[in-house]
Amino acid sequence: MADKLLLVHDKALRSGLDVYEASESFKAVHIWDDEYYRTQRYSLKRLVFIYETLLDLPLEIIHGNTLDILSGENSDHIVIPYSGDQVLKTLFSKIEKIKTVQYLFETSFVNLDRTVEFKRFFKYWNQAKKTAFLINGDRGA
């Protein structure tokens, strides 16, 4: 029986998530949340694109409200691929109030301190290009 739940949202529709392979301990779901999609104001083009991609992934597509569904789940541990999307981040913080959340982070594109802020692209690029041409951004191939 799955003791963790992987919540796959529309900004992380990749099959390469390692946790899919841990099917013994993970249950993977996408929640088709009307309120979320309406907030994002996606057109039908975008929704069809998302649904079509979901069909390639080993997960269950559940229709309903994200918080209601997660509240009813036995698992206390929710694994979520991190996203900086504003609407998703608001949702994540609501989930954190009812469950223990563990985020999965993508390998960074470049090896740069995230706290350093660049206000113009050329300043960013002067630093970023040192690792942008390296496999895994110099984080070990």
Added chain:
Amino acid sequence: MSILKRHFDNRNDLIAYVKELAPWAEGNASQIPGGQRECKKRLTNLNAVKYGKTRNHGNGSVSMLSPYINHGIITLNEVRNHVVKDSNDQKSIETFIRELGWRDFWSRFAENNQNLLWNDVEDYKTGYESDDYEDELPEDILVGDTGVSCVDAFINDLLNTGYVHNHARMYLASYIVHFRQIKWQAGARWFLTHLLDGDVASNNFSWQWIASTFSNKPYIFNLENVDKYFNGIVDTTRSKNRVLDASYPTLHNRLFPNLEVQNG
């Protein structure tokens, strides 16, 4: 709560099903399909060297990977790794890798500045204040009937396919903000609804770059430039694009009368 279908006889059945799930969603489905296989196909066909030489042209060798990157079907790291491992000449792939860098740059900036995603990062540098710009897009823009042929063609791409060539996006954004004097937020919201690759950070900060609220000057374009890059793809006949048919100094003086006059 209910479990949704995972098997469909064909794409039309899938589209009808999604339409039923989201009757509020605007428009029709795009011909651009989602899915892992489509993403892999585009990655295999990617030619980063050719991209660097032709990307500004309407028929240039663009990757069309952005919808797949945006929905996390593939990551920036994976795309970069794919390009780098096949190349022994950094210079020839630099333009492509730098474009990936733009997406990373916007995402990093957004992470630390969520409050600026929908607010001006800086003042407009157009001689106007934010309040001088309209809040909403008018009907002629929303339906692609502005009477400016090339602009209408680009809007048609946006509404029907959910994909617009990057150079054409810049034209459209510039037309909306500078030629029609509408707030960048209205255009950004509209793009996010329709673009398959609509990512709030890349989209909104790119709009701000065009508007000059996140750059040193406003981006404008003219018909000669559209003709250079999109000739034969959109109608660039002068009589059908009159508002764009002028030199850069003339347009600058017309669009920004409060700024210093440009001669030329």
